[in-house]
Amino acid sequence: MANDSYEGGCLCGAIRYRITGTPKFQSMCHCRSCRRASGAPVVAFVGVFDDQFVELKGTRTIFESSPGVKRGFCRTCGSSLTFAGENWPGEVHVFTATLDDPEAFPPTVHTYCQDRLPWIDPDDGLPRLERFGAGQQS
Ligand SMILES: [Zn+2]
Numbered sequence: 001m002a003n004d005s006y007e008g009g010c011l012c013g014a015i016r017y018r019i020t021g022t023p024k025f026q027s028m029c030h031c032r033s034c035r036r037a038s039g040a041p042v043v044a045f046v047g048v049f050d051d052q053f054v055e056l057k058g059t060r061t062i063f064e065s066s067p068g069v070k071r072g073f074c075r076t077c078g079s080s081l082t083f084a085g086e087n088w089p090g091e092v093h094v095f096t097a098t099l100d101d102p103e104a105f106p107p108t109v110h111t112y113c114q115d116r117l118p119w120i121d122p123d124d125g126l127p128r129l130e131r132f133g134a135g136q137q138s
């Protein structure tokens, strides 16, 4: 899907964004922090570089969920939209489910399975990483 562009946004529509080009990764994160931030048991991400992400409308509010970790969300409706961490410099990790076409970015790996809830046990054949090292994802 190189050179394609995809748009997404929050639940209320106050924030719209676009990503372009080929993602660095497509994952599902099982970490506790993503769970709390999203209210969901697991979070799918599309990881892109900063120059592949642009806000088209509105501005995300940033919450620093742990030192060096910035989570972007809509202050009006609460949708979680992005993750950025100093362990992944120059990257934006977009919450896949906020894209208009999330089907375009199926995850290829599970990360932070050390925190995985026992009742989230997908039989999808994807690799399961205990964590996700620097240069990979949250
Ligand atoms: Zn919103």
Ligand SMILES: [Zn+2]
Binding pocket: 029, 030, 031, 032, 033, 034, 035, 112, 138
């Ligand atoms: Zn996570």
